[in-house]
Amino acid sequence: MIQSFIITGFLGVGKTTMLTNTVKEHFSDKKVAIVVNEFGDIGVDGNILSNVYSEVLEISEGCICCQLAQEFESGVIEIINKYNPEIIFVETSGASEPFPIFLSLQNLGISVEGVICVVDSKNLDSYKDNSTAKYQIGGSNIIVLNKTDLVNNDELEAVKKDVIAIKEQYNIKNTLTGKMIFNNYVISNAEQGIVNKDVFEGVYKVDEIVGLAKDYEHLDHTTKDSITQKVAYLKDDIAFSDVDEVLKSLPKGIYRVKGVVRVKDVPNPIVINYSFGNVSFEELDSYEERSIMIFIGESIDNDVNVINDKFDFLNIPKFKMSK
Ligand SMILES: Nc1nc2c(ncn2[C@@H]2O[C@H](COP(=O)(O)OP(=O)(O)O)[C@@H](O)[C@H]2O)c(=O)[nH]1
Numbered sequence: 001m002i003q004s005f006i007i008t009g010f011l012g013v014g015k016t017t018m019l020t021n022t023v024k025e026h027f028s029d030k031k032v033a034i035v036v037n038e039f040g041d042i043g044v045d046g047n048i049l050s051n052v053y054s055e056v057l058e059i060s061e062g063c064i065c066c067q068l069a070q071e072f073e074s075g076v077i078e079i080i081n082k083y084n085p086e087i088i089f090v091e092t093s094g095a096s097e098p099f100p101i102f103l104s105l106q107n108l109g110i111s112v113e114g115v116i117c118v119v120d121s122k123n124l125d126s127y128k129d130n131s132t133a134k135y136q137i138g139g140s141n142i143i144v145l146n147k148t149d150l151v152n153n154d155e156l157e158a159v160k161k162d163v164i165a166i167k168e169q170y171n172i173k174n175t176l177t178g179k180m181i182f183n184n185y186v187i188s189n190a191e192q193g194i195v196n197k198d199v200f201e202g203v204y205k206v207d208e209i210v211g212l213a214k215d216y217e218h219l220d221h222t223t224k225d226s227i228t229q230k231v232a233y234l235k236d237d238i239a240f241s242d243v244d245e246v247l248k249s250l251p252k253g254i255y256r257v258k259g260v261v262r263v264k265d266v267p268n269p270i271v272i273n274y275s276f277g278n279v280s281f282e283e284l285d286s287y288e289e290r291s292i293m294i295f296i297g298e299s300i301d302n303d304v305n306v307i308n309d310k311f312d313f314l315n316i317p318k319f320k321m322s323k
C-alpha cells in the first residue's frame with residue numbers, strides 16, 4: 001500500500017522548508033513523490049522543489065480542499081502510474097484545510113500515515129485567529145512547532161499552550177458518531193522544518209475513517225476572513241534594491257509574498273519568499289517566465305492598490321475574471 005503524509009499549516013510557516021530539508025534527509029532510500037497545492041497563479045514552490053526531486057505534481061489556481069478534489073485525485077493517479085512511488089507527500093496550500101485531502105487520499109486507497117501541521121512559533125499570534133488556521137491544527141495529528149530559532153523558551157511554551165487550546169477546541173470529530181477522528185496527537189519542535197524521523201515512522205498512523213459523516217461541514221474560508229492573493233507582473237530592468245523597497249513598504253495586511261524575479265544586478269533569477277516581515281532569497285538556475293510577485297493576505301485589495309500606485313514597475317491587473 002502506498003503511504004502518504006499531508007503537510008498543512010498556515011501561509012509561510014515552513015511547509016516547503018520541511019519538505020526539502022526533512023524529506024530529503026529521511027527518505028533518500030525511498031521513491032518519493034510530492035504534490036504541492038500552490039496558492040497563487042504560478043507555482044513558485046514547484047519551481048524550487050523540482051530542482052530537488054524529479055516528480056512534483058503541482059496543482060495551482062484554487063485550493064484542493066474546495067473545488068479541486070477531482071483534479072487532485074486524478075493528478076495523484078497520474079503520479080502513481082508514472083512514477084510508482086512508495087510515499088507521497090502532499091503539501092496543501094496555506095489557505096486550505098487538510099481534511100478533504102485526507103478523504104481524497106483514502107478514496108484512492110492510499111494509507112495516510114500522518115497529518116502534519118506546521119506552526120510558525122514566531123508568528124502564531126498574528127494568524128491564530130484565522131479560522132482556517134484553527135481548522136488546520138484541529139485536523140492534524142502531528143503538530144510541528146517550527147521556527148524555534150526565532151523564539152525563546154517562554155515564548156515557545158506560550159505557543160505550545162495556544163496550540164493545545166486550539167487543538168482541543170477544533171479537534172476534528174466524526175459528526176455521525178461524535179467521536180474524535182484522531183485518538184491522539186503529538187507536538188514536536190523544529191528549526192528549518194527539521195524533525196526527527198520517528199515523526200514519520202507510522203507510530204501515529206491514522207486509522208481509516210469508516211462511515212464518515214456526509215455532512216462534514218466544510219468551512220467556507222473563501223468568504224470569512226478570507227485570504228486573497230494578487231499577482232503582479234514586474235517590468236524588466238529593475239534592480240534588486242527595487243524588490244527590497246517593495247518588501248520594506250508592504251502594508252500590514254499583506255503578510256506573505258512569493259515570487260520569481262529577474263533583476264539586472266544579479267545574474268540568476270531570484271526566488272522571493274517573504275512571510276511576516278522575514279524574507280529569504282534563493283537563486284534559481286533558470287526561469288523563463290515573466291518576473292512575478294504574488295501578494296497574499298486577508299482582504300488585501302486596498303493594500304495592493306497602495307503599493308501598485310507607489311511602484312511603477314509593478315503591474316497588478318485591477319480585475320480578475322471570476323471563476
Ligand atoms: N528563521 C527561520 N525561518 C524559517 C524556518 N522555516 C522556514 N523558514 C523561512 O520561512 C519562509 C517560508 O517558508 P516556506 O517553507 O516557504 O513556507 P510555506 O509557505 O509553509 O511552504 C522562508 O523564507 C523560509 O526560509 C525556521 O525554522 N526558522
Ligand SMILES: [Mg+2]
Nearest residue numbers: 015016045091
Ligand atoms: Mg510552500
